[in-house]
Amino acid sequence: MSFFNNIHFFHGKTAHNATSFRVDPRTKILALLLTNTLVMGRGPFLLALVCAVLLFPLLASAVPLRKVCIWFTWTFLWAGVYMCAPLLWVGWIPTLTAGLGFWFTRFSVCAGAAWYLISSTQVAHLIAALSALKIPQFFIIPLAVMLRFLPSLSVELHNIHDAMRLRGIDVSPHKIMRHPIRTAEYILVPLLTSTTRMADELSASALLRGLGRKGPHTSRITLRCSLGDIYILCGLCVLVIFYFYGWELNV
Known part of the structure; x- marks a missing residue:
């Protein structure tokens, strides 16, 4: 089966949920930019927690619920550290x-906002949205290639890890740190070979789809709210x- 037939941002139930909760990619881009601006700005700390609560149903529509719960717990765990550490003892360590x-x-x-954008948006929809926003092609094409490449790289790493385990080779983190040369032999070499193949297939797919063609491009995707x-x-x-x-949280 072709390389691109195996690349999807949706799988199984996730695909169904993401399709039933369809959002215009332009709205997702606006949400990502505005969320980063507000959360990383000088606003109250409670703003980040409110944003996490609003993100939960969005992520649950595009990502398996177990992973969303882990992200949600991780976020509020750090929030609890921020609010509780100064109350336990005094000094530079709690600060x-x-x-x-x-x-x-x-x-x-x-x-989490970036995770939702990547997990719920197909590359074709993102290209159509960026083209509708009159974004230059020299920005759209590298972004599309990167979004197709990263999930495939993750799959290849998982396959290499399974292959090493089947051969009885320990690839645990402490073994990797103790034997970096062996790590390069068992993991990096097959990974580089796979990435070379993926790059060739990505280039061939881009040429077949006419991404390098000058002039206006047509799209069968209809963007709507x-x-x-x-x-x-x-x-x-x-x-x-x-x-x-x-309101600010008084810690």
Whole structure:
């Protein structure tokens, strides 16, 4: 089977859920940019927690629920560290710990917004959305290639890991650190071979689809707003209100 027939951002139930909660990619891009601006800005810390709560149903529609729960727990765990560390004892250690909790919470929320965009958006829809926004082709094509390449790289790493285990080779993290040359032999060499093959197939696919052709390109994809777009836009309005008038957590 062809390489591109195995590349999907949706699998099984995830594909069905993502399709039933369709959102215009332009709305997702706006949400990602605005979320990063607000969460990483000078707004109240509670803003990051509100954003995480609003992101939960979006991620649950595109990613397996178990992974979403892990992300949600991780985010609020760091939030708890930020709020509780200064209350337990006094000194520079709780101050440093609270600072880590403060920033890791915000980084986790921004990563969740990017995760939703990547997991719920097919490359063809993203190309159509960026083309509708009049983004230059020299930016769209590398981005599309990267989004197709990264999931395939993850699959190849998983396959190499399974192949090593079947051969009785220990590829645990401490073994990798103790034997870096052996790691290069068992993992990096087959990975480089696979990436070379993937790069050739990506180039051939790009040529067949006419991505390098000059002039306007046509698309069979119709971009339209839906209830998902209304939910995201309302959520962004809530975040903007919290940014300017939100309550701060007194820690």
